[in-house]
Amino acid sequence: MAVAFAFSIAGMPAAAQPAPAMPQMSQLPPIAAIPRPANKDELPLYPGHMDRAKGGGEQWESYLGGPIVRNVTTPTLTPHFPAPGHANGTAIIYAPGGGFRYLGMNDAEPRLLADQGVTVFVLKYRTIPTARDSRTFLTDLFRFLGEAVALNRQPNASSAAALQATPEAVEDGLAAVRLIRSRAKEWGIDPARIGFMGSSAGGMTTLDVARTSDALARPNFAIATISPKKIGDVPSSAPPLFAAASNDDPLFPGTTENLVAAWSKAGVPVEAHFYERGGHGLPKGTSSEGWFDALLGWMKMHRWLGMTG
DSSP states (O other), X not given: OOOSSBOOSSSOOOBOOSSOOOOOGGGSOOEEEOOOOOOXXXXXXXXXXXXXXXXXXXXXXXXXXXXEEESOOSOEEEEEOOOTTOOOXXXXXXXXXXXXXXXXXXXXXXXHHXXXXXXXXXXXXXXXXXXXXXXXXXXXXXXXHHHHHHHHTSTTOOTTSSOOOOHHHHHHHHHHHHHHHHTHHHHTOOTTOEEEEEETHHHHHHHHHHTOSOGGGOOSEEEEESOOSOOOOOOTTOOOEEEEEETTOSSSOSOSHHHHHHHHHTTOOEEEEEESSOTTTOOTTSGGGGHHHHHHHHHHHTTOSSOOO
C-alpha cells in the first residue's frame, strides 16, 4: 500500500518521499496481532528477570510483511546455530531496528550469517512503551518519524539529533556481549571473535556498545547499517567497524564522512559503503542490495569467516 510517508526502520523495503506527510488513518499500513512465537531456545538476558509490563506483556504483530514485537520489558537472546560441523567459532549479536518503539523480528539476515558458519544471537532488547491499541501505536509512530525527518532537514542538523539510543537498549547490548563471552566455551565460540550488528535503531545501539570502556562487554567487531553518519568520540579501544548507508535516507541524511573520520581518528580500522539510493532499508533494486556481499568480504578479510585453527 502506497502512503504519503513510507519507509521502514527495520530493514524492510524503503520508499522515502521528497516531502513526508502524516498519513491518514485509512492510509496506515495493515497491522494485526499474532501469537507470541513458541521459541524453546530463547534465553533470558538477565536470569530471574520477570516481565513487569503494566497492563500486560509484550505484543507481537504482523507489520509490513513481517513479525514485530513491542512493549518489550524482558530482554532475551535467541540463538541461530550453524548446521552441525559448520560452526567457525565466530558469533554475532544481532540487534533489530524499530525506532526503539518496536523490534523487527525478521530473521533473514541471522539465517544468512548462520549459513556462513556464524552463531547468531538475536537480541530482543527493551523498547519504549507504546499504546496497546495497534492503530494508535501506528499513528504515534508515523508522527514520530515525520518529526524526526523534519528535524534532520533543518540546516546544520545532526543526523543523530532526532534519534538516540535508549539507555535500556545499550545496557541490554552490553549485557549480551558479557553473557555470550562468559558462555563461549559452552557454545563453541571463540571469545575473541564476537561481533555486534544492527540496523537503524539497532545500528545506533551497535555504535554505542562498540565504544564502551568495559573490555568484557566490548565486541571484537561491529557492523552498523542504515545508522547515523555522525558520532561522538571514538576511543582507541573500539573494535573495527563495517558501515553501510544510503544518500537518500530520510532519517539519517548526509554522508558517512564523520563516522569514518571518527573511527580513523582513533586509529581503528573502518570500512564504509555509501550508496546513491537505498532509502532507510537498503532494498533490492538498487546498488545498495550488494551491501551484504561486501560485509562477507570484509569478514573474510579479517578472518571472522572460515574455520579457526
